[in-house]
Amino acid sequence: MSTPLFNHITIIGPGLIGSSILRRIQKDRSIAKTSTAYDIDPKVCDRVRVLKIADQVVNDPEEAVQTADCVVLSVPVGAMGSVTKEITPYMKKGSILIDTGSTKASVINAIKPYLTENMTYVPSHPMAGTEFSGPDAGYDTLFENHWCLLTPTEDSTPESIEKITKFWQMMGANIRCLEVKHHDKVCAIISHLPHLLAFTICNTVNHLSEETRTEVLDYAAPSFRDFTRIASSDPTMWRDVFINNRKALLEMLARFTEDTQAMAKAIRWQDGEYITDTIVQARKIRKSIVDDK
Amino acid sequence: MSTPLFNHITIIGPGLIGSSILRRIQKDRSIAKTSTAYDIDPKVCDRVRVLKIADQVVNDPEEAVQTADCVVLSVPVGAMGSVTKEITPYMKKGSILIDTGSTKASVINAIKPYLTENMTYVPSHPMAGTEFSGPDAGYDTLFENHWCLLTPTEDSTPESIEKITKFWQMMGANIRCLEVKHHDKVCAIISHLPHLLAFTICNTVNHLSEETRTEVLDYAAPSFRDFTRIASSDPTMWRDVFINNRKALLEMLARFTEDTQAMAKAIRWQDGEYITDTIVQARKIRKSIVDDK
Numbered sequence: 173m174s175t176p177l178f179n180h181i182t183i184i185g186p187g188l189i190g191s192s193i194l195r196r197i198q199k200d201r202s203i204a205k206t207s208t209a210y211d212i213d214p215k216v217c218d219r220v221r222v223l224k225i226a227d228q229v230v231n232d233p234e235e236a237v238q239t240a241d242c243v244v245l246s247v248p249v250g251a252m253g254s255v256t257k258e259i260t261p262y263m264k265k266g267s268i269l270i271d272t273g274s275t276k277a278s279v280i281n282a283i284k285p286y287l288t289e290n291m292t293y294v295p296s297h298p299m300a301g302t303e304f305s306g307p308d309a310g311y312d313t314l315f316e317n318h319w320c321l322l323t324p325t326e327d328s329t330p331e332s333i334e335k336i337t338k339f340w341q342m343m344g345a346n347i348r349c350l351e352v353k354h355h356d357k358v359c360a361i362i363s364h365l366p367h368l369l370a371f372t373i374c375n376t377v378n379h380l381s382e383e384t385r386t387e388v389l390d391y392a393a394p395s396f397r398d399f400t401r402i403a404s405s406d407p408t409m410w411r412d413v414f415i416n417n418r419k420a421l422l423e424m425l426a427r428f429t430e431d432t433q434a435m436a437k438a439i440r441w442q443d444g445e446y447i448t449d450t451i452v453q454a455r456k457i458r459k460s461i462v463d464d465k
Numbered sequence: 466m467s468t469p470l471f472n473h474i475t476i477i478g479p480g481l482i483g484s485s486i487l488r489r490i491q492k493d494r495s496i497a498k499t500s501t502a503y504d505i506d507p508k509v510c511d512r513v514r515v516l517k518i519a520d521q522v523v524n525d526p527e528e529a530v531q532t533a534d535c536v537v538l539s540v541p542v543g544a545m546g547s548v549t550k551e552i553t554p555y556m557k558k559g560s561i562l563i564d565t566g567s568t569k570a571s572v573i574n575a576i577k578p579y580l581t582e583n584m585t586y587v588p589s590h591p592m593a594g595t596e597f598s599g600p601d602a603g604y605d606t607l608f609e610n611h612w613c614l615l616t617p618t619e620d621s622t623p624e625s626i627e628k629i630t631k632f633w634q635m636m637g638a639n640i641r642c643l644e645v646k647h648h649d650k651v652c653a654i655i656s657h658l659p660h661l662l663a664f665t666i667c668n669t670v671n672h673l674s675e676e677t678r679t680e681v682l683d684y685a686a687p688s689f690r691d692f693t694r695i696a697s698s699d700p701t702m703w704r705d706v707f708i709n710n711r712k713a714l715l716e717m718l719a720r721f722t723e724d725t726q727a728m729a730k731a732i733r734w735q736d737g738e739y740i741t742d743t744i745v746q747a748r749k750i751r752k753s754i755v756d757d758k
Binding site: 250299301302303319321348354357358359361362363365366367368369370371372373374375376377378379380384387388389390391392393394395396397398399400401402403404405407408410411414415418421422424425427428429431432433435436439440442444447448450451452453454455456457458459460461 | 592594595596612614641647650651652654655656658659660661662663664665666667668669670671672673677680681682683684685686687688689690691692693694695696697698700701703704707708711714715717718720721722724725726728729732733735737740741743744745746747748749750751752753754
């Protein structure tokens, strides 16, 4: 057997993303010889033990990282800073730290102050996920054929970037390197804004009078069902994403609101041509995406 | 063999909905002994001939309806009035006219002036559909386990309501009778608004600078993909729905916009509690819908 990519990987926060990484390692030992899982919540640790998806599960952050040559932070983006502070003093020389957060500028800012010269840091964002969360929700093919975006900083050495690129490729992902700000802008429109709209429309339905609300649930059209599916994602994760990418997200929401108001005006004044044009343009985007695959 | 529900059904506008009805009839002859298809567009008629999904395809509206005991209007809601005007003079005594439009107040208003004493009229709205359109897009199980909402008027006799209820049940649908205005309000939020938002977000992406736009298409997250799928629906159909249900739709959009702005404010001021509460409420709606099934 050839040497595995890493000797020992530690997953901090084995939720949907973290537990999927653990499962993939179990299936492909050329990624890592040993895996360790740690979570701040002892119930999550217990669940990972029951699922038997990590070689060891520890309840102490120091113990979790001290022998790891790669530490993966897959916690809500708002918790990245405090978790990093707890673990970096114990990380060994030459180790690599990565995160899997959906926002990058804020996560890099939160992690940077706690980095030591022992480690290099490669910010990464696997663009995969479902509406489910927790260690039970993961599966070993979660990243298969999805993008993983890397946003290297001056704390990322060429060797660590290369190794982490290999790591995500072995998870099944396709890799691209992006500039940090640009990443946050692109993700604001393709992921954060759609989630915000989905959460909000469900909230609007909640505010309708009880009678209409019940019927809305009864008759839920396929389009509304899609929104509710997106809206069933993890609250803590998304609260943190919205707050941490607020600048890009609010800019995209402002653009979107302008476009919505233009559409509302066209509908009020029965401007069929404007409405048709908008829909025709919208369909083209779908076509580009589908043709791309 | 027992007597079929109808002797002769005519479908005006054999698109996604109309062609699915035709296909179901072909599979279950207890619905109708004979089926006729007519479309204003000769190319659609030709296509239906090639698909062999109707017993006969005619290019003349008079010929299409004169021997039918049930005529189904499945044309864009903006065309309901003009099509009705063309056919009702030729419909035979005791026949039933139904439409399949997604808006009901405007369609009833458009059809009513052209009804004669020869026929009764039962407005109906099968809540089924995909993002595809045209006679090729239909399939015989489209209505299976979906709702079909009826909004009877004073022009609907009890006998015709009963017969049309049976008709949609034989299509596989579950039936509910609703008051017209209430129908339009419920559909505005569960179907029309989600489509408006989906079209608009694609439009917002179109307006982004060329570089970001390309990347948005490259990286399209699952949530954005769902939006583009919804947004690839038929332009003429949706233009007509938006304009014809504009009162209810604009009211729902106004409520939604208020909720969006409240969310934007919470994000700007980092009000984590408000954001989490909104998401937790949104998830509950999903749970109600999923538990319902």
